[in-house]
Amino acid sequence: MNISGAAKAAGLPVKTVRYYADIGLVEPAARTAAGYRDYDDTSLRKLSFVGRARGFGFSIAQCRELLGLYQDEHRTSAEVKQIASARLDDIRAKQRELQALHDELEHLVGACCGDERPDCPILDYLS
Amino acid sequence: MNISGAAKAAGLPVKTVRYYADIGLVEPAARTAAGYRDYDDTSLRKLSFVGRARGFGFSIAQCRELLGLYQDEHRTSAEVKQIASARLDDIRAKQRELQALHDELEHLVGACCGDERPDCPILDYLS
């Protein structure tokens, strides 16, 4: 299967699939005589795997680790869980941060009349 | 005041202050004979303003707009409120996205034993 077929199957842009091949994350099974990337079933499954992992916000480095575990017969679920837990912690940290920003900004926006006058509690707060 | 003093006063890294000068966001009031950036009271206030706005997650472009309004006698609070509301909408969208990721990933992590065996619902879900 050529790159556009693989991209479609994995639900990724062609550029992204090429990028993953460039950085050695998911390499095509082979190249055709003309130099075209050729994806087989295994490489296709890896592409989809990475696509879903990226959807969870795992970094490329984490995807690389997860992919390694995915292909490792002797992995332990503890190793996987540790990576996923780290991501979960990141998400929770980001959520707390966003919540604080949200509350503060919502308060300011609520206090601003939004009319034709120049007086503005938002600018007051920033200055 | 030289750049390290200004950076300290605004609570920003020196590199960042230099960057803001480079992109014309907050320029120093003058240069000394030796070419050193020289910050006065006004430029210091702008630096702090931008630092706080960046803390809210406003983009550099939004900071530029806010700074323009801050210095504009004829601004309307509506203009400010519009920018802030846009940022608030962004935050809320990000929060919804993170919440969905959080719930799904928390569910998977909770279902993973995290022991020595290779069986893992997280990998199962990704593959």
Added chain:
DNA sequence: GCTTGACCTTCCAGTTAGGGGAAGCCTTAC
């Protein structure tokens, strides 16, 4: 007056995870 160390300057490269587009080869359909 000289040295030393801490400043300052500019410039270049790298970061994440790709996106856009050019120049040129390959394949497929008509």
Added chain:
DNA sequence: GTAAGGCTTCCCCTAACTGGAAGGTCAAGC
């Protein structure tokens, strides 16, 4: 045979900095 479309590599671009190198400047101490 040719034209359209797909593929290749290569390079530049993004946001908002950060790190580092090479070299000029300044203040303190001897």
